[in-house]
Amino acid sequence: MTTQPLQPVPPLLSVRDLTMAFPGRRSRSAPVRAVDGVSFDIAAGETLGLVGESGCGKSTTGRMIVRLLAPTSGSVVFDGRDISRLPQRALKPLRRELQMVFQDPHSSLNPRQTVARIISDPLLVHGTPVAQARRRAAELMELVGLIPEHLDRYPHEFSGGQAQRIGIARALATGPRLVVADEPVSALDVSVQAQIVNLMEGLRKELGLAYLFIAHDLSVVKRVCDRVAVMYLGRIVEIGPKDRVYEEPAHPYTRALLSAVPLPDPAAERARERITLLGDPPSPAAPPPGCTFHPRCPKAREICRKEPPLLRIARAGEAREVACHFPETEPETETGTAMD
Ligand SMILES: Nc1ncnc2c1ncn2[C@@H]1O[C@H](COP(=O)(O)OP(=O)(O)O)[C@@H](O)[C@H]1O
Ligand code: SF4
Ligand SMILES: [Mg+2]
The missing domain is CATH 3.40.50.300 (P-loop containing nucleotide triphosphate hydrolases)
Incomplete structure (x- = not known):
């Protein structure tokens, strides 16, 4: 057959x-x-x-x-x-x-x-x-x-x-x-x-x-x-299967959002890293240049202020995409080693 x-x-x-x-609030804006x-x-x-x-x-x-x-x-x-x-x-x-x-x-x-x-x-x-x-x-x-x-x-x-x-x-x-x-x-x-x-x-x-x-x-x-997409200022900054995004968030904004979610176990709650975002989101009427998250990002470097990061696969073989110049991924990817 x-x-x-x-x-x-x-x-x-x-x-x-x-x-x-x-349209902007005023006729010329x-x-x-x-x-x-x-x-x-x-x-x-x-x-x-x-x-x-x-x-x-x-x-x-x-x-x-x-x-x-x-x-x-x-x-x-x-x-x-x-x-x-x-x-x-x-x-x-x-x-x-x-x-x-x-x-x-x-x-x-x-x-x-x-x-x-x-x-x-x-x-x-x-x-x-x-x-x-x-x-x-x-x-x-x-x-x-x-x-x-x-x-x-x-x-x-x-x-x-x-x-x-x-x-x-x-x-x-x-x-x-x-x-x-x-x-x-x-x-x-x-x-x-x-x-x-x-x-x-x-x-x-x-x-x-x-x-x-x-x-x-x-x-x-x-x-x-089943999957989750994280949006910031009109764009998707991370999208992927639920387990990947929740267990190993790769975008600093996703990490910050997740660190604000209370954990049911008090010991885990005390031990975990808290990421506090600086300020409020900027207005979409005047988005910052480069990566629009850079004014609030604890990891921002020079390139972030100039070049907008594209949404792309952060690690070979994964369905998850991230828009960040320095996504948090396993060391293997950063040294270019192929995953099993
Ligand atoms: N009808 C509209 N006219 C002008 N600006 C709008 C209108 N609807 C939403 N906005 C602006 O668009 C942005 C996104 O709004 P919205 O989609 O409601 O966001 P969210 O649902 O994530 O809170 C906001 O800055 C909001 O002020
Ligand atoms: S591109 Fe730079 S500023 Fe934007 S999220 Fe990544 S590290 Fe932060
Ligand atoms: Mg809404």
Whole structure:
């Protein structure tokens, strides 16, 4: 029997050189490059965590992927099709497959609509009859751990965690294949955050979903992501499989973010190295020259002030990429010795 060679499976989402330049505040001021050449793939059923401080361009990236914003340049290929330039009317069928969950559940749900209406709305838009949409809304309530009998209640009758479950149910109504979750637990009490993360992880397995899971904290995405991308001032500075990035961060910014995550073991917490970043992130309206992280980087040298580092494989044989002139890698790479 002959075996056919396996065809490589194209990613579900492929983002290339994505850029968003918002107009400057004043008529003559330079545009704000909120996202500046971001590239990554997400496979079907996979979760990519996207992490970075507030203002680094995470939401703008997410909003361009679901086409709530049209990119200034670059491409977003979803299921083999470039959707970055599609006109609004051509986006409607796409909305079934590509959905978003927002940060603040209460402000993203219409307070004057019942939960039944909120969850069935995406179905009604696509022509599902009202009675059928209501039945589906009841099923979705159950799927996200809510009581279907509460369909005729209003958002204010639910807690923050319950409201986010409603937001998730609405996102799942049309059976999407990719959900962009923009800090879905940041507005919730810490005690509720884990429940929502667990729910989302369970739904991913059950429904075969892919997520772009956005957070400002590496600890939030650790549980759910297969790979993680770290963003700084509109660019990805490190991207790779979860275990590589968490166990052996190669970019000084990733190391600093990880050193801020509390460790459960008090002895390990006392022993570990803390990296304190200097100052706040610079404004994307006036990014520093060279490596944009250099004013805050404890390892910055002369070249860092002049030459922007490219995102590249830090160590042969690894799928992890880093944008740094002096990434933290094993001594072997620095002396050029091949890995086993
Ligand atoms: N509509 C807009 N007009 C102008 N600037 C914007 C707009 N939306 C976001 N920005 C700016 O773009 C940068 C990235 O914002 P955002 O994507 O919301 O970051 P994050 O989600 O990582 O906090 C910030 O400097 C923000 O002020
Ligand atoms: S390129 Fe230089 S300044 Fe930038 S992160 Fe690396 S060591 Fe720091
Ligand atoms: Mg945001």
